[in-house]
Amino acid sequence: MQIEQSRIDELNAQLAAGHKRNFEFHAASLTNVEAVMDKLIAFQVAIPSWALGAGGTRFGRFSIGGEPGNLEEKIEDVGLLHKLNQSSGAISLHIPWDIPSDAAKIKALAAHHGLVFDAMNSNTFQDQPGQKLSYKYGSLQNVDKGIRQQAVDHNLEVIKYGKELGSNSLTVWLSDGSSFPGQLNFRKAFQNTLEGLQDIYAGLPEDWKVFVEYKAFEPNFYSMSVGDWGQSLLYASKLGPKAYTLVDLGHHLPNANIEQIVSLLLMEKKLGGFHFNDSKYGDDDLTVGSMRPYQLFLIFRELVEGMDARGMNHAKDLGWMIDASHNIKDPLEDLLQSVEAIQIAYAQALLVDDKALDEARESNDVVRAQEILQQAFRTDVRSVVAEARRRSGAAIDPLGAYRAMKVRDTLIGERGAVSKATGL
Numbered sequence: 001m002q003i004e005q006s007r008i009d010e011l012n013a014q015l016a017a018g019h020k021r022n023f024e025f026h027a028a029s030l031t032n033v034e035a036v037m038d039k040l041i042a043f044q045v046a047i048p049s050w051a052l053g054a055g056g057t058r059f060g061r062f063s064i065g066g067e068p069g070n071l072e073e074k075i076e077d078v079g080l081l082h083k084l085n086q087s088s089g090a091i092s093l094h095i096p097w098d099i100p101s102d103a104a105k106i107k108a109l110a111a112h113h114g115l116v117f118d119a120m121n122s123n124t125f126q127d128q129p130g131q132k133l134s135y136k137y138g139s140l141q142n143v144d145k146g147i148r149q150q151a152v153d154h155n156l157e158v159i160k161y162g163k164e165l166g167s168n169s170l171t172v173w174l175s176d177g178s179s180f181p182g183q184l185n186f187r188k189a190f191q192n193t194l195e196g197l198q199d200i201y202a203g204l205p206e207d208w209k210v211f212v213e214y215k216a217f218e219p220n221f222y223s224m225s226v227g228d229w230g231q232s233l234l235y236a237s238k239l240g241p242k243a244y245t246l247v248d249l250g251h252h253l254p255n256a257n258i259e260q261i262v263s264l265l266l267m268e269k270k271l272g273g274f275h276f277n278d279s280k281y282g283d284d285d286l287t288v289g290s291m292r293p294y295q296l297f298l299i300f301r302e303l304v305e306g307m308d309a310r311g312m313n314h315a316k317d318l319g320w321m322i323d324a325s326h327n328i329k330d331p332l333e334d335l336l337q338s339v340e341a342i343q344i345a346y347a348q349a350l351l352v353d354d355k356a357l358d359e360a361r362e363s364n365d366v367v368r369a370q371e372i373l374q375q376a377f378r379t380d381v382r383s384v385v386a387e388a389r390r391r392s393g394a395a396i397d398p399l400g401a402y403r404a405m406k407v408r409d410t411l412i413g414e415r416g417a418v419s420k421a422t423g424l
């Protein structure tokens with residue numbers, strides 16, 4: 001399926017008068033609305049290839065129909081999202097689920113949809129059919145040198161595919177760890193993991209980055225070999241300047257102060273990538289902003305302030321990706337909601353009066369400092385986000401357009417009701 005621009009224009013025309021009134025009303029009270037919109041238009045969030053089908057829990061998986069059955073269809077789906085919001089201009093692939101049989105052809109197809117390839121993701125948390133050695137007891141941490149080497153070789157292969165597609169970063173997430181006390185020597189597991197990462201690092205092209213993603217627990221429940229931001233930072237620091245920490249919002253212990261983590265990693269020049277999702281309990285992988293929108297805003301506030309302090313380009317200098325899995329919703333609708341939540345939090349973060357906040361802090365005016373942040377958070381920026389979309393040729397209301405165009409029904413018609421996305 002492909003969405004024609006004329007169809008988007010037609011739907012936008014129906015909303016034009018109401019939208020204009022709404023936007024003008026809200027924009028009137030903002031001093032930097034044009035600058036905010038320029039930044040929103042430039043800001044692109046990568047969509048992971050594994051978020052396009054029905055997700056699941058260990059208890060089951062319910063098909064939604066019309067799921068992409070191959071890499072070409074996954075690119076087509078991200079293309080649909082990008083056409084609707086002009087903010088999903090990148091796709092993040094997972095090897096071995098998305099091995100391109102003809103890289104030049106895949107690259108051309110992505111370009112046709114206006115997409116580039118974001119970070120490549122390796123997988124040593126599952127055994128693949130025909131794989132020689134098992135990752136049951138870990139990959140890079142494994143006590144067996146042969147298994148560690150197999151995991152290193154896999155990552156080098158992922159870099160090779162990424163080079164062919166024009167990606168320039170590798171995300172390594174390890175499920176390595178232990179589920180029972182006594183199972184692992186923590187120091188040996190760390191050293192083995194570090195050596196493996198060093199071998200992978202040595203295989204990085206000059207202009208590439210490697211992101212070391214951490215996670216507090218699951219699938220291992222006693223220890224994780226990259227369990228928190230401190231451990232990730234330790235690996236990244238020992239690896240060198242091309243290695244960075246990656247923050248996934250769902251990978252912390254409950255109530256962790258993620259905004260503070262982000263702030264300090266940025267200060268240390270070690271924040272490289274970001275995975276958006278939301279959660280109430282653990283790594284719930286819920287729609288971005290569906291549970292804790294204020295936390296999302298506070299995180300964005302630290303991201304914006306921290307990047308500005310270092311003169312970084314918001315759109316280009318960090319890797320932005322949604323990392324979520326869906327068991328109930330149509331994943332494309334869910335991704336449209338997630339991108340919108342990200343844009344809203346980003347726009348609100350851009351509204352914070354830095355100078356006033358700084359003054360309040362310097363005079364220990366706690367009440368005023370809180371008011372300044374909440375003033376920005378409570379500002380209704382939805383029409384500003386919609387106007388940024390309209391100016392970039394996207395739908396004023398992407399979700400409404402998705403439904404009006406009956407995208408899911410069309411995909412089911414094309415691909416069948418029982419198609420299953422490759423991946424988890």
Ligand SMILES: [Mn+2]
Nearest residue numbers: 213248275323
């Ligand atoms: Mn992640």
